[in-house]
Amino acid sequence: MLDPITGKLVLCAPANTIIMTDTMSPKARLNICTTCTASSTEGATEPRHGRILFDKMVENGATLDIPFEIRAVECLTNCKSGCSVALNGKGKWGYVYGNIDPENMIADLQELATKYAETDDGIVPWRERPESLRRNVIARIPPLD
Amino acid sequence: MLDPITGKLVLCAPANTIIMTDTMSPKARLNICTTCTASSTEGATEPRHGRILFDKMVENGATLDIPFEIRAVECLTNCKSGCSVALNGKGKWGYVYGNIDPENMIADLQELATKYAETDDGIVPWRERPESLRRNVIARIPPLD
Numbered sequence: 001m002l003d004p005i006t007g008k009l010v011l012c013a014p015a016n017t018i019i020m021t022d023t024m025s026p027k028a029r030l031n032i033c034t035t036c037t038a039s040s041t042e043g044a045t046e047p048r049h050g051r052i053l054f055d056k057m058v059e060n061g062a063t064l065d066i067p068f069e070i071r072a073v074e075c076l077t078n079c080k081s082g083c084s085v086a087l088n089g090k091g092k093w094g095y096v097y098g099n100i101d102p103e104n105m106i107a108d109l110q111e112l113a114t115k116y117a118e119t120d121d122g123i124v125p126w127r128e129r130p131e132s133l134r135r136n137v138i139a140r141i142p143p144l145d
Numbered sequence: 146m147l148d149p150i151t152g153k154l155v156l157c158a159p160a161n162t163i164i165m166t167d168t169m170s171p172k173a174r175l176n177i178c179t180t181c182t183a184s185s186t187e188g189a190t191e192p193r194h195g196r197i198l199f200d201k202m203v204e205n206g207a208t209l210d211i212p213f214e215i216r217a218v219e220c221l222t223n224c225k226s227g228c229s230v231a232l233n234g235k236g237k238w239g240y241v242y243g244n245i246d247p248e249n250m251i252a253d254l255q256e257l258a259t260k261y262a263e264t265d266d267g268i269v270p271w272r273e274r275p276e277s278l279r280r281n282v283i284a285r286i287p288p289l290d
Contacts, residue, residue: 076285077285096284139221139243142176142231142233
């Protein structure tokens with residue numbers, strides 16, 4: 001589909017790009033780069049590691065009452081440290097995380113995104129983040145007013 | 146001052162944290178990390194390199210009709226590749242740039258932020274970016290709807 005904002009192609013699973021639940025806060029979104037290949041010497045893989053990550057997060061979220069949206073996006077310009085995801089939400093600092101293992105960090109990513117959704121400003125204290133993700137913040141960006 | 150959104154301390158020059166001009170678009174903002182120390186073996190410096198960058202951008206912008214805001218912020222979590230800045234704006238992809246030389250990249254940063262302000266989606270084509278900044282994108286983050 002074409003993103004209505006950017007006009008760029010957004011890779012997505014037709015039926016479940018965005019998971020919405022009754023208790024969902026529209027103020028938190030987990031953007032997953034589905035064009036990411038995890039850093040390796042093997043070059044690009046098919047399916048992309050980011051696509052595997054997205055599919056697993058969607059599958060995981062389908063059975064839970066998650067308080068955030070999941071969205072597939074293309075390239076977060078963090079290719080050397082993929083897989084990459086970005087958390088954002090209205091009034092919140094946005095965070096880009098890298099080096100996400102699409103096989104073994106699903107629960108941790110779910111936990112982080114849930115805690116992020118519960119904040120007003122997007123700042124999850126370092127010690128409250130899942131340990132696997134603490135050292136994988138690539139950058140953050142301030143909220144707009 | 147305390148940021149009204151985050152409640153965190155924002156380091157800023159009292160009179161000119163945000164430069165506003167008659168033609169300013171409120172849709173573009175250059176956030177400069179004033180706690181940054183440029184990567185070096187010297188450790189933290191005083192004044193911080195990010196503070197020097199901020200002061201120079203404010204001084205430079207004061208004489209020009211710039212189409213973006215300039216704002217001082219603390220830590221963009223890109224400390225190993227400082228100085229760091231982040232461009233954001235309503236409906237635009239946000240971009241974090243690193244490795245900014247506070248002495249020699251003022252004009253290039255001004256050019257990039259101006260081009261960014263002129264876009265609807267925040268995407269300045271790679272070849273239209275100042276050469277010094279092309280390889281210094283750290284990450285980007287999608288706009289909210």
